[in-house]
Amino acid sequence: YELTQTPSVSVSPGQTATITCSGDKLTDKYVCWYQQRPGQSPVLVIFQDRKRPSGIPERLSGSNSGNTATLTITATQAMDEATYYCQAWDGSSVFFGGGTKLTVL
Amino acid sequence: QVQLQESGPGLVRPSQTLSLNCSFSGDSVSDSKYYWSWIRQPAGKGLESIGLVYPTGSITYNPSLRSRVTISLDTSNNQLSLRLNSVTAADTAVYYCVRGSPGDYGDYSFYFDYWGQGTPVTVSS
Numbered sequence: 001y002e003l004t005q006t007p008s009v010s011v012s013p014g015q016t017a018t019i020t021c022s023g024d025k026l027t028d029k030y031v032c033w034y035q036q037r038p039g040q041s042p043v044l045v046i047f048q049d050r051k052r053p054s055g056i057p058e059r060l061s062g063s064n065s066g067n068t069a070t071l072t073i074t075a076t077q078a079m080d081e082a083t084y085y086c087q088a089w090d091g092s093s094v095f096f097g098g099g100t101k102l103t104v105l
Numbered sequence: 106q107v108q109l110q111e112s113g114p115g116l117v118r119p120s121q122t123l124s125l126n127c128s129f130s131g132d133s134v135s136d137s138k139y140y141w142s143w144i145r146q147p148a149g150k151g152l153e154s155i156g157l158v159y160p161t162g163s164i165t166y167n168p169s170l171r172s173r174v175t176i177s178l179d180t181s182n183n184q185l186s187l188r189l190n191s192v193t194a195a196d197t198a199v200y201y202c203v204r205g206s207p208g209d210y211g212d213y214s215f216y217f218d219y220w221g222q223g224t225p226v227t228v229s230s
Contacts, residue, residue: 030214034152041201041223042152047216048208085152089213092165094142094154 001090003097010103017073019100021086024067029088031069033062036099037082045084046071078104107131109202109221117228123192127185127202127221140205140215141178143187145198146223153198155187157205159212192228199223 004022011017021031031049034042044053046062049069059074069088073080081104086097113125125143143155156166156176166174175188185202202221208214 030208030210032216034217041220042217043220044216044218047218048210048214053218087152087217089215091213093167094144094157096152096154099151 001088001093001095003086003088003095005084005086005097005100007098008101008103010105011073011076012105013077014075017076017080017102017104019071019073019084019102021069021071021097022067023069023088023095026067026069026088027065029064029090031062031064032087033060033069033071034085034087035080035082036085042085073102076102076104080104107204107219109204109219111200111202111221111224113200113224113226115225115227117192117196117226118230119193119228120191123187123189123196123226123228125187125200125202125224125226127187129183129185129202129204137180138207140207140217141176141185142203142205142217143176143185144201144203144217144220145196146201147198155189155200158185160207194228197226197228199225 033046035045036042049064050062063070083099083101085099109129117123141158158178173190177186201223203217204219205215206218
């Protein structure tokens with residue numbers, strides 16, 4: 001199973017960033033999103049398609065429909081600059097997308 | 106607060122065996138409801154799952170590594186271990202010990218909520 005992400009996305013501060021993750025019938029799976037800043041371990045920001053762990057701001061939201069899962073960051077801030085990875089489980093293995101580097105210009 | 110700490114040699118010779126341990130601590134970490142995993146990341150690249158320990162105790166491995174990898178979990182001593190045989194330069198990466206928690210829909214909805222700081226491993230002669 002394969003998850004495909006756009007390698008990079010740029011956004012201006014205060015604008016909305018949209019990061020997508022594509023996979024065959026992805027809507028049949030639950031998708032998680034992880035944020036990784038340079039030199040740090042990944043941090044869970046979305047699980048079960050759209051749930052936020054405690055401490056994750058409401059500006060980050062997730063959805064999953066058809067073949068595409070989406071991480072949306074509204075009112076983007078400089079602190080959101082990071083690489084974001086989607087992840088799913090296909091019934092036997094864990095898969096990660098290749099990551100999307102979000103640049104806040 | 107849950108803490109995971111990886112340990113092991115930072116340098117492994119080609120064709121040798123890479124062995125890493127992860128010590129975990131915190132509230133209820135030994136609870137049998139959790140998932141445990143090793144995930145690695147080559148420098149400048151993405152995340153790759155090595156294997157997953159389910160709450161039942163069963164273990165699955167990345168098909169591309171299955172012939173060379175063994176993961177074991179010792180909940181009585183709060184340790185997760187990794188052994189990777191016959192390493193090559195392609196196994197050079199940061200290796201993460203990770204805990205997963207169950208979601209609302211069984212195995213299909215678990216998520217990785219705690220990550221260790223990662224330990225870098227270089228395969229070189």
